[in-house]
Amino acid sequence: MSIITANRTTLDDNGLFPSNEVMLDLKSLKKVYPTPKGDYVVLEDLNLQIRKEEFVTIIGHSGCGKTTMLSMIAGLNDISGGNISVLGKHIKGPGPDRGVIFQSPSLMPWMTALQNVLLGVNQVFPDATKAQRNDIAKYYLQKVGLEDAFNKRASELSQGMQQRVGIARAFAIKPKVLLLDEPFGMLDSLTRGELQDILIEIWNKEKITAVMITHDVDEAIFLADRVVMMTSGPKAKIGDILNIDFERPRTRKSVLEHDDYYKYRKHLIDFLEH
């Protein structure tokens, strides 16, 4: 099994990308959870490089440590060993350079959609005028199709609409890396499709490096430049990486009709069933 099947021309002698192309670099990452029955090593010697403007999806069995890895990148979970760097600099704790879209929308239910987005925008653009910040927030809410719901309270919105606000909030703070943990996992398949389209449309424009966990193989292929497969825990690491060479912008139809689609799909399912 080839560990990295990425485009050979961009790799150096050690099988790594040239450092000026790398946005996110996980080196020998380790995570240990202390439990009553002794230490539980979730991740060990995990190496992964993600290039600038790349969209990477991560699949793996439930409980293998995907959320653990993503929350470590976000800085919300301590690193037990190894390191994580963004643009060559080791991360220290959370920060708005790494935006997160959580599985549950995690909006402040007492705030309106606009206030939720502004909460981040105000923080990241303290020098902008109030009007400018409002414009930024409204722009992204429009992008996710919520132009009629600026002043609706988050608690009044449906799950799907709330997650749209979550997307707007994440993009509006213009992070270097966007981290998504099964953001559409709780939605019905119709809404999920809609939100995938919205996400990829904004992403095509902003080209923010994105790392997204999903358990949906079709979603993984449709959105990604590369699909990263994690081995089952304990001591999970990167098992395999699959390049998705579809052109962008993609449409769902063109992807489904592409000759390679079923080849990719089979590759992923074979990995998961092993």
Added chain:
Amino acid sequence: MKQSITLDKITKFMGFEFLRTLKLIFTGKIEKEDFRNFLRKVVVPLASMLLFIGLWHMGSQALYNTEATYKIEKALTEQGQEAADAMEACIASGAVKCQPNTLPSPAQVWASFNTLLDDHFAIRADKQAFAEKTAALNAKRIAEGKDAITYTGRPSFVDQILTSIKTVFAGFLLALLIAVPIGIVIGLSKTLRSSVNWLIQIFKPVSPVVWLLLVFMIVKTLTKDSNSDSAFIISFISVGLCSMWATLVNTAMGVSSVDKDYINVAKVLKLGTFQKVFKVILPSALPLIFTGLRITLSVSWMVLIAIELLAQSPGLGSFVWEEFQNGAIDSNSKIIVAMFIIGGIGFLLDRIMLTVQNMISFNKNDGI
């Protein structure tokens, strides 16, 4: 889009939905499916109310008869047949001096209620007359730098109610001003929380009586040479101290148990402490804080009566106590009137808190 607050919404908020149903009936807008609602929300409560009054009436009748029989028999064994006949005739005549002293009937309570109202209007008229009479004199006294002459007559029942409400609000405000800030501070710090926990656990169950005595010891000394109303001060401080614990505990709990997702959002956005507290933690703790405040208000009202009674401070509590000691023929029914008023006001206060709570918090609470 601001939600407009209509009368319908307010009545629904306050749990008076049957008012809406009544309105539908009177405006002729009732539909078939509303009829069941009408039965459930209007007819059944009314019927149970009538049943209650009926049972009460029968009960008081039975108690009256028992007491009367006892009186007659006592007269018979102690003074002979003649005295017993005289007693029986006296009771039947309804004369005040020999009425059995027992649970008053609904009709007697209603009569006492009207008496108290009449008394109130009489006193009010008296007060007004007094004010008119002394207006010129008072103006002169004030011009000369002397204190005005004030009305010193007996307070009416309604005055007592107002005093009680004033005391309870002062106590509630005190509880709010002490408990909410302290609750926030100890909610934010785990260390602080465990270090003051013993104090809260010990003081929380202390009875109103003890608080009153404690406050009395302190306030008595502090107000020795001022002419402030120390009975009022003592009772409202005691009320505040008794009732603040629910708010303190709920605020601390609300602040310390904010959803982890919200905290993560605050962390990712790197919100400062001020922003984190005021934009994330407090709003999310608000429902619990209000639950605490609601409990605090009902506890305030409940302990107020006992405290007034003990502190001899004017209000419903001392009204009840005075009537009890008075032992006049209608004292018992006046006490029952006070009981209903106390219950009714307590209910109303709770509804007001529930309304405020519903308007402020983001997950709606059904009131019970």
